Amino acid sequence: xxxxxxxxxxxxxxxxxxxxxxxxxxxxxxxxxxxxxxxxxxxxxxxxxxxxxxxxxxxxxxxxxxxxxxxxxxxxxxxxxxxxxxxxxxxxxxxxxxxxxxxxxxxxxxxxxxxxxxxxxxxxxxxxxxxxxxxxxxxxxxxxxxxxxxxxxxxxxxxxxxxxxxxxxxxxxxxxxxxxxxxxxxxxxxxxxxxxxxxxxxxxxxxxxxxxxxxxxxxxxxxxxxxxxxxxxxxxxxxxxxxxxxxxxxxxxxxxxxxxxxxxxxxxxxxxxxxxxxxxxxxxxxxxxxxxxxxxxxxxxxxxxxxxxxxxxxxxxxxxxxxxxxxxxxxxxxxxxxxxxxxxxxxxxxxxxxxxxxxxxxxxxxxxxxxxxxxxxxxxxxxxxxxxxxxxxxxxxxxxxxxxxxxxxxxxxxxxxxxxxxxxxxxxxxxxxxxxxxxxxxxx
Numbered sequence: 001x002x003x004x005x006x007x008x009x010x011x012x013x014x015x016x017x018x019x020x021x022x023x024x025x026x027x028x029x030x031x032x033x034x035x036x037x038x039x040x041x042x043x044x045x046x047x048x049x050x051x052x053x054x055x056x057x058x059x060x061x062x063x064x065x066x067x068x069x070x071x072x073x074x075x076x077x078x079x080x081x082x083x084x085x086x087x088x089x090x091x092x093x094x095x096x097x098x099x100x101x102x103x104x105x106x107x108x109x110x111x112x113x114x115x116x117x118x119x120x121x122x123x124x125x126x127x128x129x130x131x132x133x134x135x136x137x138x139x140x141x142x143x144x145x146x147x148x149x150x151x152x153x154x155x156x157x158x159x160x161x162x163x164x165x166x167x168x169x170x171x172x173x174x175x176x177x178x179x180x181x182x183x184x185x186x187x188x189x190x191x192x193x194x195x196x197x198x199x200x201x202x203x204x205x206x207x208x209x210x211x212x213x214x215x216x217x218x219x220x221x222x223x224x225x226x227x228x229x230x231x232x233x234x235x236x237x238x239x240x241x242x243x244x245x246x247x248x249x250x251x252x253x254x255x256x257x258x259x260x261x262x263x264x265x266x267x268x269x270x271x272x273x274x275x276x277x278x279x280x281x282x283x284x285x286x287x288x289x290x291x292x293x294x295x296x297x298x299x300x301x302x303x304x305x306x307x308x309x310x311x312x313x314x315x316x317x318x319x320x321x322x323x324x325x326x327x328x329x330x331x332x333x334x335x336x337x338x339x340x341x342x343x344x345x346x347x348x349x350x351x352x353x354x355x356x357x358x359x360x361x362x363x364x365x366x367x368x369x370x371x372x373x374x375x376x377x378x379x380x381x382x383x384x385x386x387x388x389x390x391x392x393x394x395x396x397x398x399x400x401x402x403x404x405x406x407x408x409x410x411x412x413x414x415x416x417x418x419x420x421x422x423x424x425x426x427x428x429x430x431x432x433x434x435x436x437x438x439x440x441x442x443x444x
Contacts, residue, residue, distance in 0.1 A: 017032050019032060033045040067255070073105075078326060082329050089330055093240045098210060098240050100116060105406055124205045133156070136152075137153070137194050146395055146398045147272065147394075147398060149191040156265075158263045158265040164264070173413060188402050199220070201220070211232045214231065215227065217391070228345075230344040233340075237337050241330040245407070249275075250271040255411055256424040257270040259421060284379040297354070300358060304316070330378035338384055341388055342384075
């Protein structure tokens, strides 16, 4: 259909939306169902839009498109609300450990005592990697980015665990889920150890999830790493706060890959690749780079002035959020942990952390940032915590991937069980050449 001389209007009539299209003075009306969720805006069911009207929607970034139905996570950016299966992120991060939240995302309810014990045992059983994977690591350059290693190793898991690739078998789907959640910290820690030339450290079944990750990261055959409870609790909170965040870029990537019935390890590898992008998983690294650029506390007023200037390219990283228009509920939880970690490690005299705390203090009192609701977000505090613990910047997004794996797996499992889900096939608005005759080489 021609795109010239057309207009549209939309009106609601009960649970049906009436769409009136006018082309060349001729009007046609179409009706589409309005679907309601338990929370959030209603959605217009346009699955028959093209069939009935010959039109497609145009929505770059899919910012106005609901690609699926999900009962896992709900985000309300205006209210600063993040719910997992109906529970606020503040409650979960305060009262649960990471594997309790993982169970909740996977199965829909917080586990009771026996369910928690069984689930933890199932995860512990699968923390070890196939020994041949150690040889796989040797194929990477020593200076390879840990996220590049993560993409390769997670994708390679499908060649080691053939007994969990049948998507039609619920038991195999569950086994693949357990393996991914259990092995991701081991894969991440090995990526770090390989990058610094240290021997790999095997997981220990007597440690909890976050503690085990820290042990594999920092222990050495010659050094018995002593786990600091404050640090372990902070990592546990970081994992919980990053476990899932609705239909973001990496989660949508996992769902899109999974819609073709790709094996689960390949789907999660695709999510890691998407997360690697600096516009998605690298924000906490950008916070540290910004702090280094500011340099000293006496420069803060100048940089805040620049941040308010629309014509200045400088941006205050770690403040505000694309989704949360009021405040980031995850930052409320992590702020306390940040200060606890700095106190426990005695690094408040460190210039970088001193600068960060001063920036936080000044920005929270500045009328401009208060009016614009540009409060510190989860990336501001997580970057400071990870830096204080001694985790290198190159590993920041890796920790994000470790945490988000449970969300990806939960979303993948939900998608596999959704009877109306189809293989993803976005359409386009073509703006290229019309059909034209081919010119032979000797005539060009």
